[in-house]
Amino acid sequence: MRTRYSIPTIALHWTMAAAIGAAWLLGQVMEDFARGPDRVAATGAHALVGLAVLALVLPRLLARWLGGAPMAEAGWQGRLASAGHLLLYALMAAVPLAGLAILLSGRAPFPVLGLFEVPPLLAPLGLRKALEGVHEVLANLMVGAIALHVAATLWHALVRRDQVAARMLPFLSRRPPPAAPPATSG
Numbered sequence: 001m002r003t004r005y006s007i008p009t010i011a012l013h014w015t016m017a018a019a020i021g022a023a024w025l026l027g028q029v030m031e032d033f034a035r036g037p038d039r040v041a042a043t044g045a046h047a048l049v050g051l052a053v054l055a056l057v058l059p060r061l062l063a064r065w066l067g068g069a070p071m072a073e074a075g076w077q078g079r080l081a082s083a084g085h086l087l088l089y090a091l092m093a094a095v096p097l098a099g100l101a102i103l104l105s106g107r108a109p110f111p112v113l114g115l116f117e118v119p120p121l122l123a124p125l126g127l128r129k130a131l132e133g134v135h136e137v138l139a140n141l142m143v144g145a146i147a148l149h150v151a152a153t154l155w156h157a158l159v160r161r162d163q164v165a166a167r168m169l170p171f172l173s174r175r176p177p178p179a180a181p182p183a184t185s186g
Ligand code: HEM
Pocket: 019, 020, 023, 024, 027, 028, 031, 043, 046, 047, 048, 049, 050, 051, 053, 054, 095, 096, 097, 098, 099, 100, 101, 102, 103, 132, 135, 136, 139
């Protein structure tokens, strides 16, 4: 039986955790800029990091499917963990898709750091304001779900002291204690 996730799944978990954290921070920073080139550049950086998260969702699901996973815990705790993971996967795709929809709803093409432009394909729908609200609410929901996810990991590592955290953090693996030396007589 597997005791931890496969190396590609672990690598993608942590790369995406870092990218999601960076996208969230850039989301906060860009809101502080007044309208102008600095805000456009910060939004471009935010969009690029966010699109990287979106691009990694499919490879991550493939890695998870092909690489397998440790057995989920039996009972309600295992079911709660699986439901929480499903929610995290859904938000990993939904948050960047809602962000992309905002830029697709702009009045003009949006330049992403001079690398490419997002065309205003959805502009006729007039949904930009509503999509900004959807993106913000989903991003906040994701932050809440991640906070609970990290709290659950800490609970496993520090309170239950089991091997669940080590499935994604293999350096935490505890080796079994060495066998006692055979008793010697005389
Ligand atoms: C995991 C990925 C992402 C996260 C965590 C995230 C998070 C955020 C946050 C926290 C804000 C500030 C919301 C507010 O306080 O009003 C924001 C705004 C924004 N995001 Fe994202 N975002 C992500 C991906 C994307 C992507 C892929 C795009 C575009 C391609 C995008 C486009 C935008 C835009 C245009 C805004 C400004 C909306 C406004 O003016 O209210 N985001 N995002």
